[in-house]
Amino acid sequence: MSNVDVHCDNGAVRIIVRERPVRDAQGFEEDSSSVISYLEGTRNVLLADGRPFTFDKVLGPNASQEQLFLDVSFLVEKVKQGYNCTALAYGQTGTGKSYSMGLNSNACDGEFVGIIPRCLREILNTSLNNALESHLRPIELNASFIEIYNEKVFDLLSDKSTDPISSRGYKYTGGTRKVLKSLEDCYSVLLQGNKNRHVRPTKMNSQSSRSHAIFTIHINTFSGNGVLSTRLNLVDLAGSEGVRRTGHQGMAMSEGVNINQGLLSIGKVLQAKALGHKVVPYRDSVLTSVLQDSLNDNSYLTLLACISPHRSDLSETLSTLRFAQSVKQLKHSPHINFIATDIKKNRLKTPKKPLMTPVPAKPPFSKNTINMGIKVLKPIYHSNTFCTPSKLKRYANADKLNRSEIGLTPKQKKKEQTGLFQSCVSDLPMVHSKLLQTNRESTIIMDKSLDSRASIMSLNVSSSTVVGNDGIASSKVISYSPVVRKCMVEIENVMDSKMSQLMETLKDINKDNIQHRSEIMATPWPSTGDSVSAGPLPLALRNELKTIIQEVLKENVKSNIKISDDANRSESILLDSSLLRNDPKCQLFATSSPVFKVPSAPNKELNSSANSFKTKQMSLKVMEIDEEAKRYKTAIRRSRRISAVRGEVVLHSSFNDLRGQGCINEALRRSSRISKIGAQTELQRANDSSMITLSSMPRKQNMSHIERRKEKDGNGRTKQASRAHNNVSRKSSLNNNIIESYFTTDPQKSSSHINEKVKKSNILKHRAAVLNLLNSGSMKELQVLPQIGQKTAYQLVTQRTLNGKFKNISQLEKLTIWRGSSWTRFAQANLLID
Numbered sequence: 080m081s082n083v084d085v086h087c088d089n090g091a092v093r094i095i096v097r098e099r100p101v102r103d104a105q106g107f108e109e110d111s112s113s114v115i116s117y118l119e120g121t122r123n124v125l126l127a128d129g130r131p132f133t134f135d136k137v138l139g140p141n142a143s144q145e146q147l148f149l150d151v152s153f154l155v156e157k158v159k160q161g162y163n164c165t166a167l168a169y170g171q172t173g174t175g176k177s178y179s180m181g182l183n184s185n186a187c188d189g190e191f192v193g194i195i196p197r198c199l200r201e202i203l204n205t206s207l208n209n210a211l212e213s214h215l216r217p218i219e220l221n222a223s224f225i226e227i228y229n230e231k232v233f234d235l236l237s238d239k240s241t242d243p244i245s246s247r248g249y250k251y252t253g254g255t256r257k258v259l260k261s262l263e264d265c266y267s268v269l270l271q272g273n274k275n276r277h278v279r280p281t282k283m284n285s286q287s288s289r290s291h292a293i294f295t296i297h298i299n300t301f302s303g304n305g306v307l308s309t310r311l312n313l314v315d316l317a318g319s320e321g322v323r324r325t326g327h328q329g330m331a332m333s334e335g336v337n338i339n340q341g342l343l344s345i346g347k348v349l350q351a352k353a354l355g356h357k358v359v360p361y362r363d364s365v366l367t368s369v370l371q372d373s374l375n376d377n378s379y380l381t382l383l384a385c386i387s388p389h390r391s392d393l394s395e396t397l398s399t400l401r402f403a404q405s406v407k408q409l410k411h412s413p414h415i416n417f418i419a420t421d422i423k424k425n426r427l428k429t430p431k432k433p434l435m436t437p438v439p440a441k442p443p444f445s446k447n448t449i450n451m452g453i454k455v456l457k458p459i460y461h462s463n464t465f466c467t468p469s470k471l472k473r474y475a476n477a478d479k480l481n482r483s484e485i486g487l488t489p490k491q492k493k494k495e496q497t498g499l500f501q502s503c504v505s506d507l508p509m510v511h512s513k514l515l516q517t518n519r520e521s522t523i524i525m526d527k528s529l530d531s532r533a534s535i536m537s538l539n540v541s542s543s544t545v546v547g548n549d550g551i552a553s554s555k556v557i558s559y560s561p562v563v564r565k566c567m568v569e570i571e572n573v574m575d576s577k578m579s580q581l582m583e584t585l586k587d588i589n590k591d592n593i594q595h596r597s598e599i600m601a602t603p604w605p606s607t608g609d610s611v612s613a614g615p616l617p618l619a620l621r622n623e624l625k626t627i628i629q630e631v632l633k634e635n636v637k638s639n640i641k642i643s644d645d646a647n648r649s650e651s652i653l654l655d656s657s658l659l660r661n662d663p664k665c666q667l668f669a670t671s672s673p674v675f676k677v678p679s680a681p682n683k684e685l686n687s688s689a690n691s692f693k694t695k696q697m698s699l700k701v702m703e704i705d706e707e708a709k710r711y712k713t714a715i716r717r718s719r720r721i722s723a724v725r726g727e728v729v730l731h732s733s734f735n736d737l738r739g740q741g742c743i744n745e746a747l748r749r750s751s752r753i754s755k756i757g758a759q760t761e762l763q764r765a766n767d768s769s770m771i772t773l774s775s776m777p778r779k780q781n782m783s784h785i786e787r788r789k790e791k792d793g794n795g796r797t798k799q800a801s802r803a804h805n806n807v808s809r810k811s812s813l814n815n816n817i818i819e820s821y822f823t824t825d826p827q828k829s830s831s832h833i834n835e836k837v838k839k840s841n842i843l844k845h846r847a848a849v850l851n852l853l854n855s856g857s858m859k860e861l862q863v864l865p866q867i868g869q870k871t872a873y874q875l876v877t878q879r880t881l882n883g884k885f886k887n888i889s890q891l892e893k894l895t896i897w898r899g900s901s902w903t904r905f906a907q908a909n910l911l912i913d
């Protein structure tokens with residue numbers, strides 16, 4: 080058995096096992112034979128009672144302190160490089176931990192000096208050498224010495240070393256630091272700490288350490304603009320011991336328990352780290368919480384496992400060897416602890432972001448601009464302005480503001496206008512390009528005000544659908560703004576004059592071709608939605624056009640079309656000048672813009688008899704029909720309601736007449752809501768004028784319509800059918816009474832001097848009828864009344880069911896169903912209040 084020099088690797092975690100010499104047989108029986116053996120030729124394998132264990136280095140009982148330090152000295156090198164390092168002495172009591180670490184009584188003398196003084200000496204020599212070589216890298220050495228005794232931290236270098244500085248639950252913030260400038264300082268620190276340490280003689284060791292001692296060498300190396308702050312922790316753990324063998328009692332036994340607890344917790348921490356657990360129980364004991372920085376991954380760790388050669392200590396020896404093997408599983412990856420102190424200096428050295436590129440100053444005028452004494456304005460973006468993203472965004476929005484409401488710049492708008500005119504001209508199939516070229520300048524007189532307005536106003540070109548008299552979409556058309564339409568009227572005028580010239584020319588040439596008119600009429604015209612093909616027209620088509628244009632021109636000459644700048648009057652203007660447009664074959668001018676929302680049927684009527692009416696007469700006629708349509712709509716609505724109540728659809732003759740005149744087209748476009756408002760207005764008007772009956776012509780017609788319908792019901796039905804019908808009509812007789820009450824008064828009387836008594840009695844009758852209807856009518860019947868919708872009817876029926884019939888109007892008014900002015904509107908619409 081010989082001491083084996085084992086080559087150590089440079090791993091972050093290293094395990095060194097040292098066997099102490101055989102103890103003297105004092106006090107208890109000892110077996111002189113050792114249970115530890117070593118394989119020859121190997122330096123890192125030992126056999127404990129025949130069980131092999133492999134470590135980084137195994138030191139036999141004859142290994143000197145110098146040999147041990149050589150295996151540990153690499154930690155000194157790592158500390159000087161800037162890494163945190165920890166040397167941990169672990170083992171059974173009396174196995175030479177304190178001896179190896181150099182914390183026994185004769186620590187500073189001779190060859191028995193342990194690891195701590197040797198490290199101090201090595202580090203101190205290095206710092207002195209560096210100080211001599213260069214003043215740029217001075218080293219600052221400090222030492223702290225604490226112990227953990229009974230789960231309390233004691234500062235061994237403090238004057239009050241007996242007072243704990245921290246205990247379980249309180250964070251350890253560090254002890255007294257002694258500056259180390261010479262070997263004497265180092266020795267004095269060691270002696271002071273050893274003197275204050277808790278030591279008790281035991282059966283196993285005459286100077287048994289009863290605490291875990293932590294000697295820390297703090298090294299601050301100034302490097303450049305920062306400090307390398309590292310520390311070397313040299314830990315002498317208390318020895319594990321069995322109460323039975325040591326024979327401790329009382330305080331000594333409690334010390335042993337705490338010692339074993341600390342060792343157990345450090346074992347748990349190392350095991351958890353070795354197994355890769357995310358949660359490491361550092362706070363299980365004060366020992367592990369103090370050593371947390373030394374046991375983490377950012378540290379070089381060397382474990383010195385001290386074992387006993389005696390068979391009596393075999394179990395403890397095996398336990399220590401197993402613990403050492405588990406620590407070998409740790410994978411540490413330490414890094415240099417550099418603390419930058421000169422922050423300002425570092426900041427200055429930090430590369431700055433390149434400055435934002437300024438927007439080049441754009442001169443407001445070019446260099447060639449002659450200075451006419453005008454004060455040159457400063458550019459908006461001067462050279463000192465940096466073009467930040469927010470500014471760019473703001474300028475982009477400013478550019479958008481210069482655009483028109485349709486998103487076009489003035490230049491783009493002008494371009495669009497030019498293109499529009501060109502397209503209008505090119506799309507006119509009957510206008511030949513040569514005609515426009517001749518005498519154009521003398522004919523076209525574009526108003527400048529129009530031009531300027533066109534540049535200001537938007538083009539507003541949109542497409543929509545033209546709805547025919549039957550309510551079916553007939554064609555898709557394009558609508559333009561009033562300005563564009565005026566311009567198109569100008570083109571019409573030009574075209575008319577050119578057409579007249581053309582007709583005069585063609586009149587003599589193509590007389591024979593007119594005979595083919597019937598064939599041309601059968602030729603299908605392109606639909607409005609299709610693009611009209613440009614190019615030369617067939618001869619037959621031109622002849623047909625000639626006839627149409629001749630007819631139109633006659634009217635145009637008489638109409639004396641004028642263009643007004645008043646955009647509001649563009650409706651009538653375009654109506655008057657739209658003779659070409661009214662022709663179904665000239666659909667280019669067709670439009671569904673609001674301008675052309677006048678009923679189309681009168682236009683048709685006018686078209687059919689265009690030769691017999693003058694333009695002014697046409698306008699008057701249109702206005703008359705339109706007014707009539709407005710007057711008829713109330714009567715139409717009421718007759719339709721009566722029909723709906725009776726469950727039949729009655730088409731009044733006047734209704735058909737209206738349809739023929741195009742008024743029904745207007746009525747169909749109106750929503751029921753507008754109709755209700757109209758009815759309310761109508762009733763309001765009747766109320767204001769103190770006239771119950773409607774004296775106008777449509778009301779008369781409506782009255783006659785109801786009477787005729789009654790006669791028809793009486794004469795045209797069989798007895799059975801009329802009986803069944805009477806059942807139905809009886810139900811809605813109240814409704815009819817209400818509605819007819821509007822018409823029963825003699826119009827002559829109402830128009831002249833109406834009798835107040837008759838008026839009052841009629842109102843009372845009417846109110847009684849309304850009340851009866853509210854008390855007996857169904858939901859559907861109640862909705863016949865103005866201002867009664869589905870919801871109100873439901874609420875009225877509900878109130879009637881819950882509270883009984885309504886006795887009078889005031890009871891009706893007190894219902895909670897009315898919201899806001901709904902009662903007033905309902906009462907006024909039904910003449911329930913004056």
Ligand SMILES: Nc1ncnc2c1ncn2[C@@H]1O[C@H](COP(=O)(O)OP(=O)(O)OP(=O)(O)O)[C@@H](O)[C@H]1O
Nearest residue numbers: 099100172173174175176177178284287288317318
């Ligand atoms: N390798 C060795 N060479 C010579 N003497 C040794 C060696 N190891 C230990 N000793 C001696 O054994 C005795 C006990 O050593 P030490 O106090 O260091 O044990 P320990 O492990 O620290 O015990 P404890 O844990 O109780 O403090 C000391 O007197 C010491 O001189």
